[in-house]
Amino acid sequence: MSKVxxxxxxxxxxxxxxxxxxxxxxxxxxAYREGKPTAWATAGTPVELLYAMDVQPMLPENSATVSAxxxxxxxxxxxxxxxxxxxxxxxxxxxxxxxxxxxxxxNVGGTRKPTFMLSSDVICDTHVNWFQxxxxxxxxxxxxxxxxxxxxxxxxxxxxxxxxYIAEQLWELLDFITELTGTEYNPEKGYKIALNSYELxxxxxxxxxxxxxxxxxxxxxxxxxxxxxxxxxxGLKSPIRLYKKMYEEAKERVDNGIGALKxxxxxxxxxxxxxxxxxRFFSNLEKWNAIIVFETYVYAFSxxxxxxxxxxxxxxxxxxxxxxxxLSFWYIYDLKTRFEKLKETVKDWKIDGIIMHDNLxxxxxxxxMYDLKRKLMEESDIPSLVITSDMNDPRKMNETxxxxxxxxFMEILRKRKKR
Ligand code: SF4
Numbered sequence: 001m002s003k004v005x006x007x008x009x010x011x012x013x014x015x016x017x018x019x020x021x022x023x024x025x026x027x028x029x030x031a032y033r034e035g036k037p038t039a040w041a042t043a044g045t046p047v048e049l050l051y052a053m054d055v056q057p058m059l060p061e062n063s064a065t066v067s068a069x070x071x072x073x074x075x076x077x078x079x080x081x082x083x084x085x086x087x088x089x090x091x092x093x094x095x096x097x098x099x100x101x102x103x104x105x106x107n108v109g110g111t112r113k114p115t116f117m118l119s120s121d122v123i124c125d126t127h128v129n130w131f132q133x134x135x136x137x138x139x140x141x142x143x144x145x146x147x148x149x150x151x152x153x154x155x156x157x158x159x160x161x162x163x164x165y166i167a168e169q170l171w172e173l174l175d176f177i178t179e180l181t182g183t184e185y186n187p188e189k190g191y192k193i194a195l196n197s198y199e200l201x202x203x204x205x206x207x208x209x210x211x212x213x214x215x216x217x218x219x220x221x222x223x224x225x226x227x228x229x230x231x232x233x234x235g236l237k238s239p240i241r242l243y244k245k246m247y248e249e250a251k252e253r254v255d256n257g258i259g260a261l262k263x264x265x266x267x268x269x270x271x272x273x274x275x276x277x278x279x280r281f282f283s284n285l286e287k288w289n290a291i292i293v294f295e296t297y298v299y300a301f302s303x304x305x306x307x308x309x310x311x312x313x314x315x316x317x318x319x320x321x322x323x324x325x326x327l328s329f330w331y332i333y334d335l336k337t338r339f340e341k342l343k344e345t346v347k348d349w350k351i352d353g354i355i356m357h358d359n360l361x362x363x364x365x366x367x368x369m370y371d372l373k374r375k376l377m378e379e380s381d382i383p384s385l386v387i388t389s390d391m392n393d394p395r396k397m398n399e400t401x402x403x404x405x406x407x408x409f410m411e412i413l414r415k416r417k418k419r
Contacts, residue, residue: 009260010221013245017225020242024232025106031056037115037181040134042127043301044329045120045145046170046322048197048235052190053177059232060111060130064095067109068276068392076102076109077393091361091392093130100134113138116180118173120145123331124364143176145169147326152336159327166323187318193235194318198311200234201304203243208299210250212349215259216267216293217250220282222260223298224274230301265289266413267350269342271296271384272357272365273391284403288410294349296342297365300330335368339375346382353413354384355406361390383416385409 031038037055041047050057067073076098077091083101085094096111104110117140119131128144135142146169148162174185204226211218226246229239253259268285270292275281282292299305304314306328314321326332333341345351356373359365369386376382387405390396 011218011246011249013242013249014222014226016242016245017228020229020233020239023238024229028056028058028106028112032112037177037183038112040111040114040117040131042119042123042131043231044122044127044326044331045118046325047232048193048318049170049173049190049322050118050177051235052193052318053174053181053183053185055115055177055181055183057232058111058114060096061092062228062232063099063106063109063111064092064392065109065276066107067095067099067104068394069279070108071277071394072099072104072108073277073392074394076104088360090124090126090130091390091396093126093133095392096130096134100138114140116141116143116177118143118145120147120326122147122326122329124362126363141176141180143173145173145326147332149332149334150327151334162327163320163323166326167320170319170322190318191315194314194321195311196237196240197234198304198309198314200230200240200243201302203240203247204230204302205299205305207243207247207250208294208302210247210254211293213254214267214350215257215261215264216291217253217258217260218246219260220270220274220279220292220295222246223295224279224282227298227301230303234303259291261286261289261291263289264291265417266352266410267291267293269294269296269345269349269351269354270357271342271354271369272359273297273362274357275389275394275397276391277394278397278399281399281402284406288407290410290413292355293351294345296330296345303329331364335371335375338368338372339379342372342376343380343382346380352383352417353409354382355409356384356386357391358386358388359391360388360396361392383409383412 039050039055039057040060041057043061047057067076073095077094079098079101080094099110117131117135119127121128131142147166150159178184233239268290303325309321309324356369358369373384373386376384387402
C-alpha cells in the first residue's frame with residue numbers, strides 16, 4: 001500500500017480543454033459562414049488529410065458524446081428508434097440520426113449537413129453503414145476507405161500489399177476532394193500537418209509514460225475528456241500546446257511524489273469506451289483507493305504507437321504513414337495480439353486488474369472479451385472484470401449492479417495483494 005503526499009485532483013491544464021474544443025466548434029461555424037468545404041469523418045479516418053486539403057472536419061461521434069454528457073442522447077436515440085432503427089444498433093449512430101432529425105444545435109451534439117462524408121471500416125463496419133444512411137438522407141457524396149485487417153498470421157508480403165492498397169485509396173481521396181472543392185494537395189502543407197499530428201500523439205504517449213509512476217499523476221478525469229483534440233484536431237498546433245501543459249504539470253507531480261489520488265492502493269486498466277452520460281461514475285473507484293492508470297480506448301487514438309513510424313518517415317511519406325497507421329490501430333488487432341498488448345501494458349503500468357466494458361452498442365469493442373478475460377487469467381494470472389453497459393444509451397446502464405460487481409472485484413484484488 002503506497003502513501004502519497006497530497007490530493008492531486010484534476011490537472012489545471014485540463015480545464016483549458018474547453019477552450020480547445022470551443023476553438024474547434026468556432027472553426028466549424030466560421031467554415032459555414034465563409035462557405036468553406038466541410039466533411040463528417042468517422043473515428044480512425046485520416047482527419048489530417050482533411051485539414052491538409054482545407055476541409056473543416058466534424059466528427060459525429062464527438063458530437064454524440066456531447067449529447068450524452070448533456071443528458072440529450074437518450075432522446076435522440078429514441079427518435080432514431082421511432083424511425084425504425086433497432087434498439088441494438090450503435091448508440092452513437094442513433095444519437096446522430098436523432099440529432100440531425102431534430103436539427104439540434106452544435107452545443108448539444110448537432111452536426112450540420114457537410115459538403116461530403118468520409119468513413120472507413122478500420123474500426124467497424126457500422127461507420128460505413130452509418131454514413132451510407134446519412135449521406136443518402138442528406139444527399140451528399142460519401143467516400144469510404146477500406147482497411148484490411150492484420151491478423152497474427154498475416155505475412156509481411158500481405159501487410160505490404162495492404163499498405164499499398166490503403167495508400168492508393170488515400171490518393172484517390174485527395175483526387176475526390178480536389179474534384180469537389182477545387183483544392184489541390186500541397187505536399188508541403190501535408191507534411192507539416194502530419195508532423196503536428198505526430199507531435200500531438202507523442203506528447204499524449206509521454207503523458208501515459210508518466211502514468212507508469214506510483215502514485216499515478218493523472219486520472220481519467222484528465223484522459224477521457226482530454227482525448228478529444230486527438231480525435232478532432234490532429235494536425236493543428238493549438239492542442240499541442242495544451243498537451244505540453246498537461247505533460248509539464250503531470251511531470252511536476254511525479255517529481256514531487258504527488259498522485260491524482262490521496263491514497264493509491266489499486267491500479268486498474270479500463271478497456272472500452274466509457275459511459276459518456278455518467279463519467280462521474282468513475283469517481284466511485286476512489287472509495288477503494290483505486291485509480292485507472294491506462295485506458296486502451298484513449299491510448300489507441302494517440303495513433304503513433306508503431307515504433308517503425310519515425311519522425312523522418314512522417315515527414316517524407318505522410319500519405320504512406322497514414323496508411324501504416326490504419327494498419328496499426330488497436331481495434332484491428334486479433335485476439336492473440338490484444339492479449340500480448342494487454343499483458344505488456346499490465347506489466348509496464350503495474351496494473352492490479354482490468355475492467356472491461358462489454359459495450360452493448362459496439363461489436364468491435366466487445367467481441368472476444370470473455371475469451372480475452374479467460375486467457376489473461378489462465379495464462380498470465382491477470383484478473384479482469386467484465387461489466388455490461390453502453391457508451392451513449394443510459395437505458396443500458398444499471399449503476400447499482402455494476403457497482404456491486406466492482407465491489408466484489410475489488411475484494412478479489414485486495415485478497416490477491418495479501419497473498
Ligand atoms: S461505438 Fe463501436 S460500433 Fe459504434 S461507431 Fe464506435 S466502434 Fe463502431
